[in-house]
Amino acid sequence: MGAVKHLFIVNPVAGNGIALKMTNTIHKLFNELKLKYQDISYEIVYTKEEGHATEIARKYASMGTYRIYAVGGDGTLNEVLNGMIGSDSSLGCIPGGSGNDFVKSIVTKFDRRRILMNTVLGTEEEIDVASVDGRYFINIASMGFDASVVNNVEKFKNKSYLPNKFAYLASVLDTAKDFRNLNLRMVVDQKEIQTEAFMVAIANGKYYGGGIKIAPDADFRDGLLDVILVRDITRAKIIKFLPKAVPGKHMDLEEVTLMRAKTIDLYSDEPVFLNIDGELEARREAHFRLEDAKVKFIIPKNSF
Ligand SMILES: Nc1ncnc2c1ncn2[C@@H]1O[C@H](COP(=O)(O)OP(=O)(O)OP(=O)(O)O)[C@@H](O)[C@H]1O
Missing domain, CATH: 3.40.50.10330 (Probable inorganic polyphosphate/atp-NAD kinase; domain 1)
Incomplete structure (x- = not known):
């Protein structure tokens, strides 16, 4: 020590x-x-x-x-x-x-x-780490509705008429008003998928957005990334999806598909927001890789 x-x-x-x-x-x-x-x-x-x-x-x-x-x-x-x-x-x-x-x-x-x-x-342990176009991330990257919500949330922060804790919810409702699903081509470990996507998350960790358990089964020790694809959700269904996603109970919905992969390429037909560990970039495409090299992470004592 x-x-x-x-x-x-x-x-x-x-x-x-x-x-x-x-x-x-x-x-x-x-x-x-x-x-x-x-x-x-x-x-x-x-x-x-x-x-x-x-x-x-x-x-x-x-x-x-x-x-x-x-x-x-x-x-x-x-x-x-x-x-x-x-x-x-x-x-x-x-x-x-x-x-x-x-x-x-x-x-x-x-x-x-x-x-x-x-x-x-705590003790050091080698855990998985991923990258998107050369930038490393450790938790979750995502495209679609959720990233647009993050982009819109600033509009509702520090407003006299709204406590900050409701800013995210206000942004969800605002984003839902005119959100269009992404027209997305995905290549997931060489498998091609063409889809209308509400959102897609590439996950090493389980939570994002201040406690939403979007990838309940992701494991940063398994040598794979969890790909959570939420297809083509209607506006009415967004209201049903979100309360389920917060505690991680959304994986059995028919619109949700889980894949596990080491390489994922996403191509959108128009520029969209990409959320990388909570920070946003506008992109038309993104190339995700699970890195061969791991990162030495300090796991807190008594954590599991
Ligand atoms: N001295 C600084 N002044 C202004 N911005 C900074 C400074 N240092 C870092 N930043 C930026 O602050 C931003 C927010 O940091 P961070 O994400 O760690 O905090 P947070 O937003 O409160 O937490 P979370 O992302 O977990 O909700 C990052 O984009 C970072 O680059």
Whole structure:
């Protein structure tokens, strides 16, 4: 424990300041740990802008072997992953964001302080990691209705007439008003599929969108990505689909197909939003790969 170098990369704006507040808890924890492990050392570095977490992680991982903790949301975790992958360092997730969906596939109880302590005391394990056109992701990428909802949600945030917790729901209703299914060509491990798609998610983790269990059977240890295709849903059925998707009870609906694959190519006939670990890009096509190389991830102690 003592010789390990601990680096915390903190996104001060994640979770409206939750990550920033967690730095006090980090200092406290290490003051306690120092009583037991005299030579334990840690460093906290703050991000200054979008993309900075990748730069920081890359710089430190090239200087030595660290346990690098992303303190923020899934966006911060994704950026840190993209900086440290391929190095000898390991990656940990300290939830300080508003969603923090990846860690929900790992811990049974979402308690930020406990996850911090158990991650620092946790053990490293090689887990699956995926990429889309060269950008790595660890949780879920998706196209279709859900990505459009993420794009529209900003319209409903910080409004005097609506509490922020209802922003996502307001965006769902707004997006449903004029959403058209995607005309999609998919190549899933060489198998061609032409379909009208409500949405498609490529999943390593189980949750996204602040706790929606869209890929209930995804397993980041199985060497495969779960592809959840939701076909051609009518507007009336969206209302039925969403309450089922939140607790992960949607997989037996006739519109839902589960495939497992290592390579997935998606081609849309018009530009659409692609959600990658919670961040959006506009795309007409996307090429997903399960990477041969794994990432050394710190699994919190007592997590399963
Ligand atoms: N210092 C900074 N100032 C402004 N933006 C930053 C800074 N550091 C990182 N960012 C950006 O903040 C965005 C949000 O980060 P993140 O996703 O970690 O938090 P969140 O949105 O609260 O959590 P979640 O995605 O889990 O809901 C990311 O796009 C990241 O690039």
